[in-house]
Amino acid sequence: MGGGGLSGVETAGELEDFVRRVRGRYYPKIGATEIRTYLVELKDELLGELPPDMGAYARQRLERRGFTVRLGTPIREVREAEVVIGNGETIPTRTVVWSGGVRPAPMVARSGVEVDHAGRVKALPTMETSRSTAFAIGDCALIPNVEEADGRPFAPTAQNAVREAKRLAANVVARIDGRPLEPYRYRTIGILASVGHHTGVGVVFGIRVRGWIAWFMWRGYYWSRVPGINRKVRVAIDWALTALFGTDPVQLKVEDASSAMGSSGRRHPPVRDHETSD
Template identity: 40%
Template sequence: MARTVEETPGAPHILIVGGGYVGMYTALRLQKKLRRELKRGEVKITVVDPNSYMTYQPFLPEAAAGNISPRHVVVPLRRVLPRCTVRNARVTELNHGEGWAIVQPLAGPPERISYDYLVMAAGAVPRILPIPGLAEHGISLKTIGEAIHLRNHVLQQLEIAESTDDEEVRRKALTFVFVGGGFAGVEAVAELEDMTRDAVTYMRKVTPQDLRFILVEAADRILPEVGPDMGKWTAEQLRGRGIDVKLKTLLKSAVDGEIELSDGSRFPAGTLVWNAGVKAAPVVRNSDLPLDERGRVKATEYLTIEGLVRAFTAGDNAAVPDLTQDGMTCPPNAQHAVRQAKVLADNLVRSLRGKPLKPYVHNNVGAVAGLGLHKGVAYTYGFRVKGWPAWFMHRTYHGLRVPTLNRKIRVLADWTLALFLKRETVSLGIIEQPRADFQLAALADAKPKEKENAA
C-alpha cells in the first residue's frame, strides 16, 4: 500500500520525472529563475530519477573505449541542484488529473506524492524487438553501467582468445556484432574497434586480422543525420578499417550466441550490442497522459502536454512539433533536449506568473560523430567535414556542452593526458562480481571442515 508523503501547504509543488538532459537542465533553469521563491519556500521542486546523476550520453562510446573516465561523464544531481529535492526512485504510475504520482524508492514500500506542476522528462529506453536470444545475449549503450560492462566484456573476449588454442572458442570471442547504424551504433563500433586494435598490440596470439567487427543496419545507409553522402563516406571508412557494414540487413536470431542475419549468414559471436532505436520510458504508459502512435507524450509547440494544464514535457519521451518542418517532430537528440529544457523552464515560470508562453523553435545546426581517435564525420551549417577536423569539432562541441565546469575540466584533462600516455586496455570485469573470490575462499575453507566432520 502506497503511503502519502506530507507536503507543505500553499507552495506550488513542481514534480520533474527524470534527471536526464531535460530533467536536469529544466531544474537548473528553474533554480535560477525562481531563486527567491525557492529560498523563501514559496515554490518546491522535486526531481525523481532512479540514478543520483545525469549521464552525458554522447560520451558513452568514449567512456566504453577508455578515452574518458566513466565518472567524468556523469553529473551528480544533488551537487548541481542544491535547492531541489532529489529522490533516487522510479515513478511507476501517474495521474495528472488528480495530481499524484506513485514513487518506488530504492528500498522500502512505494509512496504516493502529490504535485501541482508536472514536467515529464523520463526519457527513453532501448526498443527491444522480439528476436530470439536478443534479451539474453544483447547489451545496449545508454547508461554508464552498460559502457563500463561493455568495455570490460570486450577486453575479456580478447583475453579468452589469447588464452586458448580452441579455434571455435577464439572465433566466437573475436566476433563483435553491433546492430543499429545511427549515432549510437556507429560511434560504439568505431570506438571499440579502435580500442581493440590498441589492445591486441600487447598480445602474442591475437592479431588485428583476427578481429571481426560487423555493423548491421536495416536501412540502406548509416548515419542519416549527416546526410546520404557523408553516410556513404562513413560506411566506406569503416569498411576500410575491416568492419563489415551490412546494409538492408536484419538480426533474425541470437540464440546461444549464434547470430543469424536476414542475408542468410550464420556465425557465433561473443558480443552483441543493440542500438536499434529507442522508445519512451514505461512510466508514460502507466499514466493518464495523451500518447501518440509511437507511445510518446503528445506535446504542443509550447512544450506543454496536449489538452492538459500545468503539465509540460520534452526530450526523448515527447513528440514535440518541429516548427521548422511541417508535420515533423523534433528528433530525439541532445541538441534539442538541452534547448527544449530552457524553453520549458521559462514557460513553466511564465505559467506560474500568469504570463503568455513562447513556442519552441530551433533549426537543426547539424550533427557530429566520433569514429575513434582522430577520426570523425560532421555535417553542420551546410558544411561537410570528415577525418581529423570532424573529430576535433566533435570533441570541441561536446567538451563545451558537457554540464558543469567541474566535468569540463576533468574531460579536458582526460583528453590531454591521452596525448602523452597510452590508452589503458585492462579488463576489470571482476568489479561486476566483487564477492566471487571471497565466496571461493569461503568454500575452500569449508571443505576441510566437511572432511573432518565426515571422518
C-alpha cells in the same frame, strides 16, 4: 553493435581502433580476417541526428575498416552464442554492445494519445498531442522541427528537453490566457561525432565538416568542457602520450562465483544455492 545513432557509431569506431591496436601488439597470431564486426541499425541510415550525407560518410568509413553495416534491420534476439537479426539470419558472437534507443514506458501509449510504432507520442511543433489537454516533451515525444523542410523531429537530447520544458511552460500559460501557442524552436551550435581512427563527422554553425578536422573539433570541444585547468593539463598530457605510444590495455580478471563464465572464458559448472550460502 546494436544501434547506429551517435552513441553506436562512436562506440563502434573506438572499439575497432582498440581491437586493431591490441591485436597487432599483443595477439599478432590472430589474423585481421578472423575478426568480424557488425553494426546493425533499425533505421535506413546511420546518425539520424545528422544530415543523410554525414551518415553515408560514416558508413563508408566504417565499411572501409572492415565493418559490416546492416541498415533497416531489427535485432530479433540475443542468445548466448549468436544474435538473430532481420528475418532469422544469425550472427555467431559472444560479444554484443547495445546502444539502441530507449523505448518510452508503456504508460505513454496507454494514456490515449497517438503514438508511433516505438511508443513515442506524435506531437505538434507546439508540443500538443492528439488530446487537446495533453502535451508531450522529452524522450517520449516526437516534436517536428518547423525549421526543417522535411519536419525531422528534434533529437532526444538533454539540450532539447530543457528548452522544450521552458517553451511548454510558456504555452500552458498562453493556453490559459487564450493566446496562440508558439512552436518549439532551437538551432544547435552543432553536432559532432567521432567515427574512430581520427575521423569524425558533424555540422557546426550550419557548416558540414568531416574527416580529421571534424574529429579534432569533436575532441577539442570535450576537452574544453573538462573542469579546471589542472584537469585540462592532465587530460592533454594523457592524450599526447596515447598518441605517441598507443593505448595501454588492462585485463581485469574478475571471478564471480555465481557466474557461469569465468574470466578465462571457460564455462563453469552451474553453482547451486547451497554452495554459495556461506
